[in-house]
Amino acid sequence: MRLSQGGLIDRAKPLRFSFDGKGYQGFAGDTLASALLANDVRLVGRSFKYHRPRGILTADSNEPNALMTIRRAVDEPNVRATTQELYEGLEARSQNAWPALGFDLLGMNDLLAPFLGAGFYYKTFMWPKSFWERVYEPFIRRAAGLGALSKAPDRGRYDKAFAHCDLLVIGGGPAGLMAALVAGRAGADVILADEDTRLGGRLLAEREEIDGGPALDWVEEATAELRALPNVRLMTRTTVTGAYDGGTYGALERVSQHLASPAGHAPIETFWRIVARRAILAAGAHERPIAFPNNDRPGVMLASAVRAYVNRWGVAPGKRVAVFGQGADAERTARDLRAAGVELAEVITDRVTGTNGRLGLEEILVPDGDGARGINCDCLAVAGGWNPAVHLTCHMGARPVWRDDLAAFVPAEGAVPGLTPAGACAGAFSTAACLSGGARVAGAILEDLGLSAPKPDLPEAEDGGYTITPIWHVEGKGRAWLDFQNDVTVKDVKQSATEGFRSVEHMKRYTTQGMATDQGKNSNVAALAVLADATGRTIPETGTTTFRPPYTPINIAALGAGALDKGFAPERHLTSHAASVARGAPMIEAGLWYRPSYFPAPGEQTWREACDREVTMVRQAVGVADVSTLGKIDIQGPDAGKFLDFVYTNTFSTLKEGRVRYGLMLREDGHVMDDGTTARLGAQQYLMTTTTAAAGQVMAHLDWVRQALMPGADVQIASVTEHWAQFAVAGPKAGAVLASVLDDWAPGDWPFMSCGAVSVSGVAGRLFRISFSGEQGYEIAVPARFGESLFRLLVAQAEALGGGPYGMEALNVLRIEKGFITHAEIHGRVTAFDIGMGRMVSAKKDCVGKTMSERPGLSGPEREQMVGLKPAGSVKQLTGGAHLFEAGARATAANSQGYVTSVGFSPTLGCFLGQGFLRNGRARHGETVRMVDHVRGVEAMCEVCDPVFYDPEGGRMRG
Amino acid sequence: MRLPCPICGERDVREFTYKGHAVALDRPAPNAGDAAWEDYVHLRENPAGETRELWYHGGGCGAWIVVRRNTVTHEVLGAELASEVAE
Amino acid sequence: MAKLIAKSPGAGLLPVRVGSLSLTEEAHDAITCVAPFQGQEKPVSAALKDAIGAALPGVGRVTGKAGARVAWLGLGQVLVLGPPVAPPGAAVTDQSDGWACLTLEGPGSRAVLARLTPLDLRENLFKRGHAARSLLGHMTCLFLRTGVERYEMLVFRSMAATAVHELTHAMQSVAAQRSGA
């Protein structure tokens, strides 16, 4: 029921909303929970296991019961009504009830409760095994569970972002505000994050005075002062969810969920990584419920929540309210109810032994002589004492420590380096203690940071002591709930102890206590107390409770923000990209690069037709391919030659200027890392080419060798991959194409493996006479700005001579025909010996990997050596990844003699060709082996060959 | 996690890649023998406590650095350039 | 003979304007990477000073003025953004076409970058005339602060489309949140 006055709501701004299809009205400033209570909606959900009717328990993010599905672009389940701000047109649905909230057929689970207690799943759904998939699991999934996912892809926008500060203040209550004021005034970079919509913390929910005026006035002033400080950043609606190494904190900002019509491109949520030199945890404390019989009836509510609804939202959570608890909290609640004009039934300081009511509280029972007497009320405010919000201090492994005087856990000293608790989360519960604690901790941190802070004038505030004789649990007839969401009762915890699960970790898993979405915030300590009692130990002897990130649930989409599409992996585009796409070439990924697969010609139906044509075109006329993806590393300096001699197995210091040499690089463990050609451009300048796949790895490796293994060498390394657009021009007519684009150029001046500067239609470029196709081949490079233009020009010239562009498929077939290798072959487990290049490891000098490559076992007949493969039976197909067996052997893992690494159909030779590794393969040329591809179900007999199928003398390449 | 690059200052760990223990700086002579090479390439301590490890600031200045770190507390104790350690 | 046509990395991608934020392409005469050989820092610095009026910058700094600047690039390397240079005593590589040079300008620029880089860009730490090498999303990037709300970013040319896409996305997000606030 809405009170006639009071509350931080704007009564001039009514908002319509609906719950389970029925329309209601609330005000701006309401949460969904306060608006529902204002409309006397008390039944808001059904419990997880027994489908018990449940009402709103809290007024914050700890809420275990009031989880709802909110209609959005994609419906969002499990939204806590207590933190969902109301907006015009909000549509909420209850969860976990079928067919309706008021009449839930699965509520019969409640009647089965004697059979559904602790360990029920473990005991019941044990056998037979086949029942799991067909019977048990579907049953559990339907019966239990929270809100359902919509199963629609979430196209909503989520951001991730980084922030840095000197001091992160977590929580904007009196301690946090005071800390931020002290640090902000001293000039520190401060971020103050609070999960609520506005700053103030508990002060928003209490009737208190600060400096003789309403506490809210002080909150307003403090907020205004902080807002005016340029070095202070206020982040409301932002929950700090985790504490990590190095002063890094995760924080979830809810950007749009509170808006009826979010701004166009604004994200739904932003997940922040905040890096703070220091942090203050001012997260406050959470009031805890008391376990008494039937304490889960809608209307039973935390006393702090009752005060919040009355004071902050102007809502009476009941017409007649009783209070259960001791000391200041009970008194304060009674006082606020009276002040708001709500009828106070009675304050019970001893015991409540039961409740009655259908779908909501109608009566509570209290002891009366030997029997019980009923008290008429529809709301019971329960004040069970406070638990400091120690959660973030546990995130790096520390466990909180028990304080007997508070009957609660407080953070361990130095639990998270750089994070200091202050205020209620450090066990200082009064407002005055929070203010002074916040100021004191901030002052100490400022001093540490080398900033001077004037001693602040502390405002005067309530300074009542906190005394507690905790009531964990009241005996009586009926179940007493600990974990409301997971339906864990006192009896379950006791049973767990009886059955031998006496460790708190075992009890948790046996009963599911603390494993719901509130992660035990409402129940862990009480459950521990019950377990301690049941096992005859004290609470500290029984164990501690601990918490892992996140503090509150986070949408996976928020954690994965920024990692979709291009954000997941950048796309690297060739300068010829648009020209290739315009020709209809499908672009395929090669690392981060996109390369043309093939260039379809009119009438071609399959990629194979295009590929065969392109291969033949290169062999008979000329082809043009963009090879700019290969890594190009410029190496200069007096020691450049020496450096290359050390990273390559073969020698480069002897290479003549204007010449190119093929090189092989090993890892220090003796296996092949990469291969490629390196050109000597000048006396002290080389240009190394790496494979596309290993470009990044090789660059890091070269940096490693230079800095760590040859720190004295005078050599400089720079990647120039991006500066040059480079094109292969290959085929018998390659010279003619080049002659048409190069100024004053004659092929006769450019022998095989030469390189040098050229003028490309007036542009300074480079030319390399190298070949990856086995034909007369060149690679021509120009600054990338001219890349697209040169590609178009080369293709046009080639087409005029019966040639054209070729893609990755043809490039692959051409190199297989020639026995050239790629990373399909040098896959990390092969040695120079295996690929037939053992003699390239120079005996005259040391190099990376040389010593280890000489180990026994890395060469010899027992090695799987690279071979060529050709179909030799009725099946004419070869497949990559297939294994090789002796002709008569069974195709088992134990009999495997090797495997196929690359295959392609050779239009030149009219059959499939393959490359692979076969035990002692080089000595077995001519032998027939059996290829079995268990995955694709292909089996073929193959002839073992030399890997060079085409033009083994190399006449065409050199010619 | 944050690492203090001696060139760039403290940076987010995502800018770095990990190589392993700093023993990789002590490359044996080619003729040091099998045991020394086996040790160098394959054998690593797994200390509970302080360790020295190599990181590459590939997302930054390109320096290889030696980071002193405590594997138990996760405390980062300092960093030096690998080139200076190696010299 | 045919004439080759030049195309900039940002052709067809830039400029992008979102609210009062803009992303534009920066043109430099040349981009030259200069890496002094051992013990050659002083003569190289003097040669640069002679040639373009800007000396070798320290780590994380930029020297010179618009049209002729030298920006720290990484361990032992700088980029000369200006006329082509070839100081003796250094490894010199022409990288004029290797980088996409993007300028982000306008109120909220820092908030835009905060969505893409872990770099600490706070006003008092990353000042005008500062340079830093870090990540823009997953892309390595050289960041230069060239004004109060003005940042230049050099990313690999091949990644220009991704960089523009990611920056545009962040610009839209920030603009929407600023207008909503």
Ligand SMILES: [Zn+2]
């Ligand atoms: Zn660095």
